[in-house]
Amino acid sequence: MTSSPPAAARGRARRSRSDSRLGDSIFFNLSRGSGILLLVIMAAIAGFLAYRSGIALSKDEGNFLTTFEWNPDAPKPVFGIAVLAFGTIVSALIAMVIAVPVAVGIALFISHYAPRRIAQPFAYLVDLLAAVPSIVYGLWGVLFLVPHMDGLTAWMDQYLGWTYVFDQTQAGVTPRNLFTVGILLAIMVLPIITAVSREVFRQVPRMHEEAALALGATRWEMIRTAVLPFGRPGIISASMLGLGRALGETIAVAIVLSANSVLSLHVLDPGGGTFAQNIALKFNEAQPFGRDALMASGLVLFVITLLVNGAARLIIARRKEYSGANA
């Protein structure tokens, strides 16, 4: 795909004048330098966080992986990421369970179901969801969504309480819990999953679709036999991109969740925490050592998102055209 001029033309341009050669080499090195700078920044993020984490971990009196509490500034510093890791993963999973089917549905709607003329405006509308800043999502979440979740939470407690997960131990408490956070995160990652899946569905070979229809398939059978199999890798990597965003979301979670250091599978009970939310809330009152401890948790978050995003990119790399970076 990269456009390369014929070697002969390039050679001629190079040889023409010495000042043009100088200009070429300056420009080449400048642009290569910025590329290298990006790599250096990524390496520096990992390096600096690892260095500060090393300082923090050497003085941790608890087990960093299994301790529940977060007290790095106590005389005997004790802190661990068990609750944070659990909360991060659970809220992101809830978000994925809700967002992926809905996003695939929306993508299908825009690419195959919506009347041609309104499909494009609808696509814009969904993209606009991505434009809303996360702080506004957070504010809306806590002042609008949380009060509206009361009824739904009571419902789930009543009818699904037997699953243990949806059991509410204190009835009627404000639903600032991991489940509400999951719903909010689902709304926030919908646009990226939709945008990438939509692009994939658009690239399904027209011939496959028409062949399916010509064999008498209904529209759904055509989608099931032609569109979805073709789009599966795209859907997977789109979901992982969304997952990466959900894992790293900070301020919306910090506003909506009423955090504590209890690890509980009851997702309808307030409490728990996530990596990013913990950093945002503990940061201001943290002493220098407390900051180092927060950086250690930040490093874990960085590594997790790096792995998730890297995997998504490797899956998608086979088809370069739908990167989704512009979503």
Added chain:
Amino acid sequence: MSTATTIADSTPQLRRNLTTARLPKWAPAGVALLSIGLGCAVGAGAGLASHLQWGIIAAALFVVLSYALSARVEGRRQAKDRLATAVVWVAFILAVVPLVALTFYTVQQGLEVLDGNFLTHSMKNVISSGPGGGIYHALIGTLEQVLLATLIAAPIGLLTAVYLVEYGRGRLAKWVTFFVDVMTGVPSIVAGLFILSLWNIMLGFDYSGFSGSLALAILMMPVVVRSTEEMLKLVPNELREASYALGVPKWKTILRIVLPTAIGGITTGVMLAVARITGETAPVMMLVFGADAINGDPFNGPQQSLPLYIWQQYSMVNNDFGYARAWGAALVLIFFVMGLNLVARGIARWRSPKGGR
């Protein structure tokens, strides 16, 4: 005409087999109306307070009724098709509802405090638990920080994209491409922590708007690279070749031919990236710190910014006056970001290089 009727009359058996019964065209709309009505009736009848529940009941009814009706009249295969259509429509509406609810609620709440006074005054000497005050200092801070971040990130991003498209071959380009992709997923709070450890702890600088800009620039760079890259790839190769054939050196070709051709798309990409970082709260909260008075100097002392202002009004003031100011600032922020988005996409449609896509 006459032949057709004869065939139909003579072979009624065949005709029935070829075309099975179909639901009328207005059936989906009718089912939708019916289920919305039923959803409201059940919700109101059972005294469910939350409209979320009404909506869920209506959506479930719509899906089930579409399937059942179609299964009775048209057969199972058609019913499955109707089911899928119903589910897809419901999914789309599920996405539109929060967007509309959020926009509507923000506008409704924000307009209550938004006036000339709110836009032109800071929070200096305002008792934060009472009414009054404004976002002028936050507006200034946001504009300066975003401008600085753009000045850092846009050239680097642009040059990197030029490298990837015009020069990039071999291992380095592959690594850069991969890590740019991965970098788009770096959580904003991690970028903030990095700048904090490098700029503030190691190099010893104090809170300032500029250190916030550095973190925002990190978040902005990969977005600029990706969008610029896509645009440069759309520039037809013939243009480059024509330029080389005239003996124009490569760097001049890039500066005078390639970049101007793609400038519309590049502008769009940069604007979308600006829109994205304008709403970032986490790094700003760590690095800019926040202030109540106007501080026009991004290099010295704490500043304020719009997202941070919303956060502080919500979490620290935490009463109705604080919420009102937070909504006012949120409305301004959303207006700015969505406006930027719409204008950027408009430019993209208007000035994208022809060919491809």
